[in-house]
Amino acid sequence: MRLRQATLTTFRDLGVTPEIADALETEGITTPFPIQEMALPLALDGQDLIGQARTGTGKTYAFGIAMLQSIGKPRKNRKKPRGLVVVPTRELAHQVSEDLVTAAGKLGSRVLTVYGGRAYEPQVEALKAGVDVIVGTPGRLLDLVKQKHLDLSQITSLVLDEADRMLDLGFLPDIERIFKLIPEQRQTMLFSATMPGEIVALSRKYLNRPTHVRAEHGSDSEGETTPQVRQIVWRAHRMDKIEIVARLLQAEGRGLTMVFCETKRACDMVSEQLDVRGFAVAAVHGDLGQGQREQALRAFRNGKIDVLVATDVAARGIDIDDVTHVVNYDCPADDKAYVHRIGRTGRAGRTGIAVTFVEWEELTRWKMINQMLGLDFAEPEETYSTSPHVYTELNIPEGTKGVLPHASRSRAGLSAERIEDLGETGRTRTRGGGRRREEREERPSRTPRQRRRTRGGKLTEEGTSPVETPEVEPVDNHSRYADETPAIISTGEVEAVTAEPRRRTRRSAVAATAPVADVRREPATIAQPVAERQSAVAERQPVAEREPVAEREPAAEREPAAERRADREQVVSQDKGHEPSFLSTPPPPARKEPERIIPPSPFAVIFQSPDLATDDDEIAPSAATERKQQRRQPRGGNGGGPGRRRSG
Incomplete structure (x- = not known):
């Protein structure tokens, strides 16, 4: 069943209990949105339903109020959860939990948020104490079930929020496992901004005769964009987009701004360049720790920063009222991503501006998005940072440059927001350890180390007590300068040596x-x-360290080699009976000259191969001898062979 937009009434007229209605009125929520007005009567009646509406139209209260009212007030003897909300991202889980806590302010319902990136211990302790509603991502829910900390056997109400996004992220197998863990007698509600074929197949499989509730605004298109958002599409160059963004952020009347990039690296690059230009900016993407992601979102909500650069992980569930501008720095992947990105502005009846940059190689993709959504931007206008229409369409003062003046830098910045210690299960993988330069603590200087020299376990002269040294030190005979070690030399030897040249x-x-x-x-x-x-x-000594050859003795003063050889042989023969000293240099080894072999004649035979034949060896017959023997044999052969003639 499809219902059109109905007349707005109050929550009390829809059958909401006074406790929940008073809690919503305390927060300033008095009039329900169309999707809430159409879905709440069916959900309070216990029917399964499929809710479809544009982003930012209050789908969370459409299923949250019905779930809280069906569960009722908490009981002391009831510790197992009765309500379960499954969401695709951590940011959306945090957003849904805040809305449920707001609606259950006077009921006192216990709402627990479980998702990855946080420590298990606080979540396990909360489950042991007892909860009524659990909001979480599929991965952490299944982990807690596997560890037997979470029991889903008493779930009476199940909600799949942003179901199409969960299918895009590959959570369909996890969702099917969750359906098998909960009772068959339950109320199932499925909410999404778009309704692809996979969602329809999932609803037919697990929902019991669901009612399709669809809130529309003058058009039957599923991918209809928010009418309160003024859309601008420009064809820009990759190197000039950051300059256009820097001028856009100085437009008059600009509030909080979200910049969407396609990759995590692009997020880091854009946030760093905007930070250098003087803007209060932070990044949110999957490589950041959970504490850093929540720190950036808190700073963005509190106004300490006014620019949030994110991937599509923040395209859903970020419900911030003061977002006036959305910039698609990179062209979205499809029409659904475009709808969810620009849906971050113009929420709750407000207006906003969405600027999309399309590069030349992205024109084909953008034309498909334009055709699917029925827009009028098939040929985006070529735009540069110095184009006049940039200033006129975005209300930018003339003469604005790409750097924020120092007088306008009034935001406290990301460093003013404290990072909570969440007991994160994973390490931080961003550049610089995930901290800005102002937050990094300087490492204390190391104290100088006191060293004491010892020898043999005792302190040396530099220490407190000296070490007794032996009178005679050992001498290494194999050292290069072992011969220069002073020994016991007589005075006469010294005088004789000094006197001779x-x-x-x-x-x-x-x-x-x-x-x-x-x-x-x-x-x-x-x-x-x-x-x-x-x-x-x-x-x-090496040859390079010796004196030049010119300083040596002339060849005429040298003794002949034969006399030197004779003297050396005489010294060796005299020393045969004496034992040399242990400090004396051993005599050089005698060099033997090889004997020269001179043949008597150049024609002499140097080598002759031996004759290996013996007397018993038979001489092999030649070919002629073999043919002669074959001719001598009879033609008929021997015996009764086939060549023998038959007799008679």
């Missing part, structure tokens, strides 16, 4: 310049002479 020699001349034989014969001497040690250290 210092000469650098090659490794082969060490034996001729230093008295190696005398040092190795005397085991009592601990170290070698200084000259020999210095020459040994010089030999171990």
Whole structure:
């Protein structure tokens, strides 16, 4: 059954109890809207119904008043819920809960909101204490049922709010599970702004002879937009849209403004640029923590910020009366999204302005939306931030630039709104940890660490007590400068070395310049002479650190190689019976020259392959020999073969 708009009366005339009517009158709600006037008599009678009306026409009170009145006043011995409202988003759950609490002010009904992003413990404690109505999202409801904290066996009234949005978000399997958990004898109400085919199929499956209530305003179109909203559609360039928005936000008479973007990244980009330009702005999207999302919405309602940049997650359930402008920064995906976006303004009989930007590559999509809704913007006007019609149509003062003057920056900003500790179950995934620069606490400076040097468990001279050092330190013989470690050297050796001029020699001349034989014969001497040690250290140095070749001895002064070899052999033969000192440098290994092999004649045979044949080996016959043997064989073959002639 479809009903047209009826004559407005009071809530008391519709059969609402005095407690609920008085609570609504206290909040200034005295006259019901068309959808409330048509749906309340049927809902109070216990019938299943489908409510369809434009956004912002009071659908929440249409089912909320009937649910609260059917449940009645709370009882102490009744802890399990009797009413259940399923919503698609957290913001809508919070909005519906506030409206139900307002209507149940004098009844004292216990309303609990459950959704993701909050801690489980407060919700579980409230369920144990007892509730009458639960408003929640499908995911958290099923989680609480799975953990056996929530029992839906006594539900008498079920409401699906914004059912088309739940289907778009993929909640249909969760909704079917919820239907299986509640009793079959119940009242089911389904409310939505649009009515796609999936909603009709769902109502036929789970609703019992529902009544279709549809509040219209002069047209039969399901996607009819709010008539109180003046719509403006411009074709704009992507790089110029932020400049147009900055000028639009300085229009005369502008109140709260919502800017809708297609992606979360676009929301962050637009909010950051508007913040740099001096506007009090905040963002709301799915990557924000629940505490940050509620903080932004509270600041927007309280007037601490006047610009809210959001995705379609805020296109439903945001019921704020003072929103005067809605900006579609990105073209909506379809006609339903467009209707819900611009429905955030012009609510409850007020007027508003909706500005939509369409880029060149989005023209095809916009023409489909325009055709579905029957609008007159098939060819949007090409617009830039310096176009004259921008100032005239939006009532922007002449000479306005894209930066808000400092004298007009009177809003407190998002930092003035406190973030509630909700015990969030997930981490914050926004840039900067989800806080603005003003809110970030500086990390305290680290105190300098007191360090004490110890050796062997005892403090060193830098500490409180010194450490006893041994008189003789061990010497590493394998170190590069082990030979330079001072040893016990006599005074005569030092004087003899200083008196002689210092000469650098090659490794082969060490034996001729230093008295190696005398040092190795005397085991009592601990170290070698200084000259020999210095020459040994010089030999171990890299080539780059040695002196140039020009400073060495000339070739004429060098001893022949044969004499050096003879002296080295003589020293080795003399030292065979003596044991070298542990500090002495080991003698260099004797270098053997390889013997040169000179063949007697260049034509000599160097290698000859061995003959592997033996006397027992038979010589293989040649091909001619094999053919000769075949000719000698008889034609008929041997025995009684097939080639033998038959006798007789």
